[in-house]
Amino acid sequence: MALTVPHPCGVVPSRPGYAGPFAAVVRRELRIFLRYPSWVVGMIIWPVLFPLIYLFGSRALAGPEGQGLSAFARLAGTTNVQGFIVIGTTAWMWLNMTLWAVGTSLRTDQVRGVLESNWLTPVPRFVLLLGTAASHAVLALAVLVLSLVEFRVLLGIHFSPSVSGAAAVIALTIPWVYGLAMAFAAVVLRFKEANAMVYFVRGVFMVFAGITFPLSVLPDWMARIAAYMPLTHTIEAFRAALLQGAGPAALRVHLAFLFWSGLLLLALGYYVFRTVDRLMRRVGTVGHH
Amino acid sequence: MNRSVPDNAVELERLSKRFSIRTMRENGARRRAVQKEILAVDGIDLVIRRGELFGLLGPNGAGKTTTIRMLCTLLIPTSGRARVWGFDVAEQADEVRRRLGVVLAGERSIYWKLTARENLEYFAALYQVPRDLARPRIADLLERVGLTARADDLVERYSTGMRQRLALIKAMVHDPPVLLLDEPTTGLDPQAARNIRDLIRHLHHSEGKTIILTTHYMEEADQLSERIGIIDQGRIIALDSPQALKRSLGQGSVLRFELVGGKDDLEGSLRTIPGVHTVTVERPADDGTRELILHLNDPGAALPRALDAISRGGGQVRHLQMEETSLEDVFIALTGRRLRD
Numbered sequence: 001m002a003l004t005v006p007h008p009c010g011v012v013p014s015r016p017g018y019a020g021p022f023a024a025v026v027r028r029e030l031r032i033f034l035r036y037p038s039w040v041v042g043m044i045i046w047p048v049l050f051p052l053i054y055l056f057g058s059r060a061l062a063g064p065e066g067q068g069l070s071a072f073a074r075l076a077g078t079t080n081v082q083g084f085i086v087i088g089t090t091a092w093m094w095l096n097m098t099l100w101a102v103g104t105s106l107r108t109d110q111v112r113g114v115l116e117s118n119w120l121t122p123v124p125r126f127v128l129l130l131g132t133a134a135s136h137a138v139l140a141l142a143v144l145v146l147s148l149v150e151f152r153v154l155l156g157i158h159f160s161p162s163v164s165g166a167a168a169v170i171a172l173t174i175p176w177v178y179g180l181a182m183a184f185a186a187v188v189l190r191f192k193e194a195n196a197m198v199y200f201v202r203g204v205f206m207v208f209a210g211i212t213f214p215l216s217v218l219p220d221w222m223a224r225i226a227a228y229m230p231l232t233h234t235i236e237a238f239r240a241a242l243l244q245g246a247g248p249a250a251l252r253v254h255l256a257f258l259f260w261s262g263l264l265l266l267a268l269g270y271y272v273f274r275t276v277d278r279l280m281r282r283v284g285t286v287g288h289h
Numbered sequence: 290m291n292r293s294v295p296d297n298a299v300e301l302e303r304l305s306k307r308f309s310i311r312t313m314r315e316n317g318a319r320r321r322a323v324q325k326e327i328l329a330v331d332g333i334d335l336v337i338r339r340g341e342l343f344g345l346l347g348p349n350g351a352g353k354t355t356t357i358r359m360l361c362t363l364l365i366p367t368s369g370r371a372r373v374w375g376f377d378v379a380e381q382a383d384e385v386r387r388r389l390g391v392v393l394a395g396e397r398s399i400y401w402k403l404t405a406r407e408n409l410e411y412f413a414a415l416y417q418v419p420r421d422l423a424r425p426r427i428a429d430l431l432e433r434v435g436l437t438a439r440a441d442d443l444v445e446r447y448s449t450g451m452r453q454r455l456a457l458i459k460a461m462v463h464d465p466p467v468l469l470l471d472e473p474t475t476g477l478d479p480q481a482a483r484n485i486r487d488l489i490r491h492l493h494h495s496e497g498k499t500i501i502l503t504t505h506y507m508e509e510a511d512q513l514s515e516r517i518g519i520i521d522q523g524r525i526i527a528l529d530s531p532q533a534l535k536r537s538l539g540q541g542s543v544l545r546f547e548l549v550g551g552k553d554d555l556e557g558s559l560r561t562i563p564g565v566h567t568v569t570v571e572r573p574a575d576d577g578t579r580e581l582i583l584h585l586n587d588p589g590a591a592l593p594r595a596l597d598a599i600s601r602g603g604g605q606v607r608h609l610q611m612e613e614t615s616l617e618d619v620f621i622a623l624t625g626r627r628l629r630d
Contacts, residue, residue, distance in 0.1 A: 017417075020414045024411050031402075032402045034442075112400070112401070113398055114397070114399065114400055115389075116363060116393055117398040119414065120361055120362070120391050120393075121412065122416065123415050278365075281363065281364060283308065283309075284358060
């Protein structure tokens with residue numbers, strides 16, 4: 001038998017670093033997403049439809065002459081009810097898309113059978129996860145911008161944005177979202193089920209973070225919990241940046257909270273995922289579905 | 290990392306894997322869940338030389354896939370050690386992954402919503418192959434398996450055989466020295482399976498790849514492997530070349546009788562016939578027939594005497610068949626069961 005050793009070390013020369021694998025995961029996710037036209041259509045339509053429920057509800061509740069608006073302004077600090085609701089719901093949807101994308105993408109790969117192919121490569125698993133999250137963050141950001149433009153043009157909702165303020169909120173929101181996304185991916189990996197967890201956490205976020213109402217209407221105990229949720233600070237800071245033109249300095253309390261919760265949740269998410277990953281390698285159920 | 294090329298591609302030392310599974314137990318009228326320990330791999334010692342085409346043959350549940358999954362770092366061994374290309378699978382998983390090409394779930398191990406080229410580019414990036422090296426290599430791999438003309442079609446439009454070929458070259462995109470192929474032809478039509486086998490032969494003979502193949506198709510293991518490990522209940526119960534394994538049952542043929550009736554000690558009397566190497570009796574079927582399998586060194590001398598012994602023992606021969614010894618016969622002789630049981 002002729003024996004030809006392919007390479008002195010047995011593998012083709014490899015390029016160090018994880019930028020290439022990270023970019024490859026982002027490209028893969030975007031390509032697959034764009035090959036489902038219904039997903040694209042849904043992504044454009046749903047963020048506009050969803051806030052309309054609350055917008056029309058708020059018009060009805062304001063009374064025929066809009067008397068309720070002054071009461072709302074006292075509680076929310078703005079008379080721009082439509083802007084208040086649109087920013088709350090749009091930010092919530094943006095976070096949802098990014099937050100759940102990691103877990104659901106992991107689950108989809110598990111069911112498709114490609115998860116193990118990915119995990120057999122020498123790239124750290126959190127690079128694969130973050131690549132997935134990044135691709136959905138890109139899509140979600142496009143949705144965010146598109147939605148705000150659509151609301152401006154179609155419904156005449158007025159925004160007074162501080163670009164630097166909004167950019168700072170986005171930048172400091174991404175770490176806590178990624179941390180939570182990794183923890184969520186670990187849950188999916190362990191329990192092979194995404195939906196129950198998604199609905200539970202989504203519901204909690206919706207109620208506690210005040211996406212359509214000012215937090216001052218919450219009972220005290222709920223308001224105290226809301227104050228420790230990073231989503232609350234993201235939405236509040238977004239509203240201030242986009243409706244009142246608040247810059248990073250004016251947003252420093254929210255930004256500081258987001259910074260520290262980002263560090264904490266990233267570390268926690270990484271630890272939980274590593275622990276569950278090792279458990280899965282012991283029990284051998286990575287590819288099970 | 291540069292290091293000398295090892296003589297052994299794979300080394301297993303008392304490798305074991307124990308699983309704890311939940312099972313339901315009847316307790317009177319009630320059922321309750323209990324934990325049950327299963328020893329899937331039981332202290333395997335094995336060395337696979339560099340450049341060898343090694344077949345791991347065994348029935349479903351024998352421990353083949355568990356062994357492969359430990360080798361490819363998806364599972365952590367309970368005890369013992371496994372090294373691939375000199376690297377420990379538990380301690381140096383990344384180095385092991387760089388040197389392994391793995392086909393586990395066959396056609397499901399690739400993205401159907403991407404094209405073949407996009408799949409290969411994607412996995413090349415994950416294996417950190419520089420782009421200028423990846424492009425010509427991908428073109429070469431596609432050409433080799435006859436997928437160049439369809440390289441830019443979505444994989445969902447491929448036949449099962451095409452997907453399986455793509456899964457195989459996906460495992461080679463980083464040019465690994467060791468390939469692990471878990472049941473690579475399962476579910477394929479005969480022509481597609483033949484194409485995959487030809488490709489495996491080519492990879493072995495022309496490129497010197499070390500290939501570890503698991504299969505429950507004995508003909509496939511027989512045709513492809515230089516050495517075969519027969520695995521049953523987590524242990525390697527025979528290890529040799531296919532020819533040597535078959536020779537272990539004698540030089541000649543296999544004689545299969547389908548019988549009705551016959552004394553219980555028929556097996557003993559057949560064993561004393563000159564020219565009979567081993568005798569295996571299978572469990573009786575529902576209709577009362579049972580199969581006797583005789584491995585013969587001298588079929589000409591043994592056949593008339595065997596027929597005579599059966600007749601004297603009160604047995605009636607329903608069917609008789611003489612054939613060449615196969616690996617299935619080796620497995621039956623070793624375990625008393627068929628591979629597909």
